[in-house]
Structures are given as C-alpha cells and as structure tokens.
Amino acid sequence: MKEYKLITKILIFILILMIGSSFIVGMFFVTGIWLPDDNSSYLDNNQIHITETPKPSITEIKLKYFENCTKESSDPFLYPITKDEGLDQDYVPKVIPTNLTGGKEVTESIIPYLKKLFQKAKSEGINLQIISGYRSYQTQENIFNSYVNSELNANPYLGYEDAVIKANIYSAKPGHSEHQLGTTVDIKCVDCTAFTFSEKNIEVYNFLEENANNFGFVISYPENTTEITGYKYEPWHIRYIGTELSLKYKKKNADKEIKQPLQKFLIDTCKTGNYG
Numbered sequence: 001m002k003e004y005k006l007i008t009k010i011l012i013f014i015l016i017l018m019i020g021s022s023f024i025v026g027m028f029f030v031t032g033i034w035l036p037d038d039n040s041s042y043l044d045n046n047q048i049h050i051t052e053t054p055k056p057s058i059t060e061i062k063l064k065y066f067e068n069c070t071k072e073s074s075d076p077f078l079y080p081i082t083k084d085e086g087l088d089q090d091y092v093p094k095v096i097p098t099n100l101t102g103g104k105e106v107t108e109s110i111i112p113y114l115k116k117l118f119q120k121a122k123s124e125g126i127n128l129q130i131i132s133g134y135r136s137y138q139t140q141e142n143i144f145n146s147y148v149n150s151e152l153n154a155n156p157y158l159g160y161e162d163a164v165i166k167a168n169i170y171s172a173k174p175g176h177s178e179h180q181l182g183t184t185v186d187i188k189c190v191d192c193t194a195f196t197f198s199e200k201n202i203e204v205y206n207f208l209e210e211n212a213n214n215f216g217f218v219i220s221y222p223e224n225t226t227e228i229t230g231y232k233y234e235p236w237h238i239r240y241i242g243t244e245l246s247l248k249y250k251k252k253n254a255d256k257e258i259k260q261p262l263q264k265f266l267i268d269t270c271k272t273g274n275y276g
C-alpha cells in the first residue's frame with residue numbers, strides 16, 4: 001500500500017508540474033513575451049497583418065542628413081560652405097552638361113529640377129540662361145589669384161594679405177565656392193549682361209525669389225546679409241538642397257524682412273538633424 005501511495009504522489013506531482021509548465025508557456029504566448037521563430041502563423045491566427053513598410057526612424061533620418069552635412073561625404077549636398085568652411089581640393093563631383101540655355105555642367109540629380117524651373121519661367125514669358133555651373137577647385141584658385149593680382153596691381157602699396165582680404169569680399173577662396181558642389185548655378189535673362197541689376201534681370205531675380213524654393217533651390221546670399229555671409233546680395237546664385245528643405249526654408253522666412261542666409265540655415269539643420 002505504501003508503494004501505491006508513493007507512486008500516486010509522484011504521478012500527482014508530475015501532473016501538477018505539467019499543468020503548471022503548460023500554463024506558464026501559454027502565458028508567454030498570450031502576452032507575446034515568447035513567440036516561435038516563425039511567428040507568421042501565430043500572427044495570422046490573430047488577424048494581425050503588417051502591410052505597411054516600416055517608416056525610417058528619427059535616427060535614420062538624422063543620419064541621412066548628417067552624412068550629407070560633412071565635406072567627407074561622397075555627396076555633401078547639404079554641407080554648409082562658408083568663408084571658413086570649404087571643400088577639399090579632391091572633392092570632384094560627377095557632372096554632366098545641362099543641355100539648357102547657357103549650357104554648363106551640374107550633377108545629374110539636379111537637372112530635372114533645373115528643367116522644371118526653366119519651364120515655369122518660360123510659362124511666365126521669362127527666358128532664363130545659365131551663366132555658371134560646376135566650378136572646380138583649380139578654376140576657383142585661378143580666378144581668386146587673378147583677383148588678388150588685380151588688387152595688387154591697382155594698389156602697389158597693398159600687402160599680399162590685404163589684397164587677399166579685398167578679393168575675398170567678392171570672390172570665394174578656393175574650396176569655398178558652392179559651385180564646387182555641382183548643385184549650384186548662376187542665372188540671368190537671355191538678353192542680359194551677367195551679374196547686373198538691369199530691368200530684365202530684376203524680372204529674373206524676382207522670379208527666382210518667388211519660385212526657386214518650389215523646385216528645391218535657395219538663393220544662398222539674400223539681401224542685407226553681407227555681415228553674416230561676407231557676400232553681397234547675389235539674387236542670381238541658387239543652390240539645390242532638395243524640395244523638402246527648400247520649402248522649409250521658404251516657410252521659415254515667409255514673414256521675415258531679412259531672410260536667413262542659406263549657410264546659417266544649413267548649419268542649424270545639420271546640427272539638429274531637424275528637417276521637418
């Protein structure tokens with residue numbers, strides 16, 4: 001009898017153990033703490049369907065922008081170029097001819113936006129022409145040196161350093177031109193002289209002020225910002241930063257009498273990763 005009692009006790013113990021462990025495993029299922037490796041059948045049974053592709057996380061978005069915010073990036077299209085911050089000599093983007101009036105070369109990715117901008121102008125009776133596109137480091141160096149030399153020729157008593165400072169007011173030092181990115185162009189009216197404020201050019205500049213942002217471009221050096229940028233107002237000079245950001249720029253400056261220069265806007269954007 002004793003043996004029977006012992007066996008019954010053992011059996012009851014095993015039974016309690018089995019019920020207990022099934023309950024624990026069951027709870028894991030219900031709470032989702034543990035799912036089998038292939039959980040699709042479990043999800044199907046419970047009518048949970050994941051149909052949307054997952055949205056990029058804030059970290060991924062930030063990374064995307066931060067990557068483009070450094071000159072080391074393969075495509076630093078958001079890199080803030082200032083009188084202090086410039087691109088290296090070996091930054092040479094892949095550029096192709098625009099095939100638009102004025103020709104010149106830019107990166108392939110901005111051509112569709114440039115074309116749309118030209119079409120929009122044409123629809124308003126304005127014929128645009130590109131004056132400058134991509135400018136290599138070497139070309140910038142040649143241009144800058146020629147300006148320094150003409151300053152020295154104009155004033156033989158001027159020291160070299162002072163000549164550099166004078167030339168830098170209207171010309172970028174090598175590596176400090178947004179044109180090296182291949183995403184920047186200068187524009188004028190077809191029949192106008194470049195970089196002037198003739199009546200027909202002003203029509204172009206007003207058009208760019210109104211429309212450039214809608215196509216991903218920003219006038220880098222707005223009116224009355226020389227103290228910040230070190231450049232005078234250049235309404236002909238537009239840089240592509242993507243429609244998302246250019247529209248944000250437009251919204252941010254909509255009610256401002258003096259617009260924020262692009263370099264400041266990009267520094268803020270690149271620091272925070274806040275593009276929304």
Ligand SMILES: [Zn+2]
Nearest residue numbers: 132185186237
């Ligand atoms: Zn320019």
